[in-house]
Amino acid sequence: MRKPIIAANWKMYKTFDEAVDFVEAIKDKIPSAEKVDAVVCAPALYLPTLVDLAKDTELAIGAQNMHYEEEGAFTGEISPKMLEAIQVDYVIIGHSERREYFNETDEAVNKKVKAALSHGIVPIVCCGETLEEREAGHTEEKVANQVKEALAGLTEEEVQHIVIAYEPIWAIGTGKTATADDANAVCGHIRKVVEELYGKAAAENIRIQYGGSVKPENIEDLLSKEQIDGALVGGASLQVESYLKLLEAGANA
Numbered sequence: 001m002r003k004p005i006i007a008a009n010w011k012m013y014k015t016f017d018e019a020v021d022f023v024e025a026i027k028d029k030i031p032s033a034e035k036v037d038a039v040v041c042a043p044a045l046y047l048p049t050l051v052d053l054a055k056d057t058e059l060a061i062g063a064q065n066m067h068y069e070e071e072g073a074f075t076g077e078i079s080p081k082m083l084e085a086i087q088v089d090y091v092i093i094g095h096s097e098r099r100e101y102f103n104e105t106d107e108a109v110n111k112k113v114k115a116a117l118s119h120g121i122v123p124i125v126c127c128g129e130t131l132e133e134r135e136a137g138h139t140e141e142k143v144a145n146q147v148k149e150a151l152a153g154l155t156e157e158e159v160q161h162i163v164i165a166y167e168p169i170w171a172i173g174t175g176k177t178a179t180a181d182d183a184n185a186v187c188g189h190i191r192k193v194v195e196e197l198y199g200k201a202a203a204e205n206i207r208i209q210y211g212g213s214v215k216p217e218n219i220e221d222l223l224s225k226e227q228i229d230g231a232l233v234g235g236a237s238l239q240v241e242s243y244l245k246l247l248e249a250g251a252n253a
């Protein structure tokens with residue numbers, strides 16, 4: 001039985017005060033971590049404060065990106081060592097917005113996944129197809145390639161600690177959700193890819209989220225599917241009430 005993981009991806013939204021108010025408002029209302037992993041991935045600037053606020057609560061804090069090097073002359077970047085030092089638990093890696101607008105490659109994603117693991121940070125590794133790729137029937141191939149590249153060189157043990165987020169690009173921020181059956185089918189395909197590479201146990205243990213216009217109205221349907229172990233949520237994670245509803249759905253899944 002895999003525990004659901006509901007991760008908020010705030011992207012480049014919220015001022016510092018808004019971020020603090022949000023975490024203050026939810027921190028004592030989060031369902032038990034025995035039932036659901038609740039994560040907020042916030043802008044890097046707010047991470048130390050939010051980690052402090054979330055200490056001794058059921059909420060975990062994540063980053064939205066990081067560099068793969070420990071340190072160096074990389075102006076504007078944040079390293080895994082820095083995130084570990086402030087006790088960040090998760091980091092989103094290879095979000096389609098990073099791939100599209102910041103030229104993040106599969107090779108960089110793979111390096112970042114390895115760097116996160118070596119610093120005790122759980123990577124949430126994103127994959128997903130464009131609308132053109134879906135319409136051309138290339139979804140499975142695209143996603144399988146991204147997953148293979150992202151996981152290259154990991155051990156069977158390491159793979160079980162990561163989270164994969166399947167996010168069809170055409171469903172992100174568009175209000176168009178993949179049907180629960182379609183999302184389930186692609187998540188199942190990803191699990192098969194993991195099984196081919198790392199065996200049955202790793203495939204059974206790895207958690208695969210769906211992301212793309214998830215909201216309180218559709219999350220129950222998505223989480224009722226066997227292959228979907230949680231959600232990576234943008235827009236609907238920005239309001240307290242809505243995020244708490246998503247967590248509730250995760251706890252009851």
Ligand SMILES: O=C[C@H](O)COP(=O)(O)O
Nearest residue numbers: 009172173212213234235
């Ligand atoms: O990381 C989250 C995804 O990009 C989904 O965003 P969305 O829920 O606003 O569609």
